[in-house]
Amino acid sequence: MANKKKRHRVLPGFGLSIGYTLIYLSLMVLIPIAFLFLKASTISLAEFWETVTDERVVASYKLTIYTSFIAALINAVFGTLIAWVLVRYDFYGKRIIDALVDLPFALPTAVAGIALTTIYAPNGWIGKYFEAMGIKVAYTPLGIMVALTFIGLPFVVRSVQPVLHDLDRQYEEAASTLGASGSQIFVKIILPAIFPAILTGFALAFARALGEYGSVVFISGNMPMKTEIVPLLIITKLEQFNYAGAAAIAVVMLVFSFVLLFLINFWQWKTTKKYQMN
Numbered sequence: 046m047a048n049k050k051k052r053h054r055v056l057p058g059f060g061l062s063i064g065y066t067l068i069y070l071s072l073m074v075l076i077p078i079a080f081l082f083l084k085a086s087t088i089s090l091a092e093f094w095e096t097v098t099d100e101r102v103v104a105s106y107k108l109t110i111y112t113s114f115i116a117a118l119i120n121a122v123f124g125t126l127i128a129w130v131l132v133r134y135d136f137y138g139k140r141i142i143d144a145l146v147d148l149p150f151a152l153p154t155a156v157a158g159i160a161l162t163t164i165y166a167p168n169g170w171i172g173k174y175f176e177a178m179g180i181k182v183a184y185t186p187l188g189i190m191v192a193l194t195f196i197g198l199p200f201v202v203r204s205v206q207p208v209l210h211d212l213d214r215q216y217e218e219a220a221s222t223l224g225a226s227g228s229q230i231f232v233k234i235i236l237p238a239i240f241p242a243i244l245t246g247f248a249l250a251f252a253r254a255l256g257e258y259g260s261v262v263f264i265s266g267n268m269p270m271k272t273e274i275v276p277l278l279i280i281t282k283l284e285q286f287n288y289a290g291a292a293a294i295a296v297v298m299l300v301f302s303f304v305l306l307f308l309i310n311f312w313q314w315k316t317t318k319k320y321q322m323n
Contacts, residue, residue, distance in 0.1 A: 078299065084292035096293045101269055102278060106297070109275040112186055113254035116193035121247040124201025125239070131202075132209040146203070149196045154259025161192050162263045184266030189274065192261045193254040200253060201246030208242040241313045248309040255302055 085093065096102065131143055149157065165172040165182040175182050182188045212235065220230045258276040265272040275298055282291035 081292050081295055081299065084289055085296045088289045088293065092289075093293050096290045097297045101273070102275075102294060104270045105273050105275045105278045108186060108189070108272070109255060109298075110301075112189045112274075113193055113251055113257075116190050116197055116254050117247050117251035119190075119194050120197045120201045120250045121243055124198055124246060124250075125205050125243055127198075128202045128205040128209055132206060146199050149199055154196065154257065155263070157195060158192060158260040158263035161188070161195065161260065165191060165264065183264050184268070184272060186272060188264040188266075189261055189272065192264050193257060196257055196260055197250030197254050200249035201243065204246035204249065205239055205242045208239050212238055237316075241316050244309055244313040244316065248306055248313075251309075252302055252306060255298060 088096070127146065131139065131146075162169075162183055164170050165175070165188055167173065167176045167181065167183065169183070172182050180187075182191060216234050217230050220234055225233070256276060258274075258280070261274055262277055265274060265277075267273055267277055275294065279291045279294050282288075282294065
């Protein structure tokens with residue numbers, strides 16, 4: 046019986062690697078979340094329900110989820126378009142535009158919020174033109190969507206871009222040779238291949254928007270029942286030393302985000318599996 050050659054591993058064995066992984070995830074994710082639930086459990090169930098169903102809190106839930114969803118949807122469309130342009134076309138200044146996509150990652154969110162507010166205020170560079178048309182951007186839900194779209198764009202572009210880059214164009218050329226139109230090639234060949242990546246970008250942008258604070262707090266105006274987002278409401282509770290109430294609101298948003306991401310990831314898995322079978 047021939048001796049088996051010992052396999053060389055670049056990283057430590059499975060046991061040590063999974064141990065480090067679990068420790069890191071516990072310290073960075075699981076323990077903070079567990080303490081959040083523990084803090085929320087310090088109040089009675091009746092107090093918890095009263096806190097999370099308060100009229101002002103429910104209004105902030107609706108505003109945060111609605112604006113985050115619309116912003117992520119906009120990014121899913123235009124982020125895919127930007128990724129397409131960056132991958133499929135060569136033009137002067139392409140590298141500059143490619144670098145600008147990552148600007149929301151590098152720019153502090155508070156700076157982004159101040160800049161957007163300055164630009165879209167009624168007397169701002171762009172806001173004054175919207176104001177002349179009777180459209181108010183800053184200090185409205187529309188302004189919140191602008192801020193959330195700004196911070197969420199890179200997630201979609203960077204999710205779709207590598208998939209488009211690796212997509213084999215032979216299938217497109219074969220379909221074109223067989224007489225397929227451009228729209229048919231996109232719907233039947235390109236879209237199924239990049240759709241899981243679009244879903245990933247959408248989910249990341251949506252999750253990022255749900256917890257965004259810095260870029261929104263300036264442009265929203267923070268009017269209760271109108272432009273007050275959930276993160277701001279949590280900060281308000283903390284400033285009032287109502288830690289249990291802040292934790293209760295945060296738990297609701299955490300559970301909602303987890304369920305939503307789970308459903309999106311499941312849909313992405315089903316879509317990827319269907320594409321691979323075809």
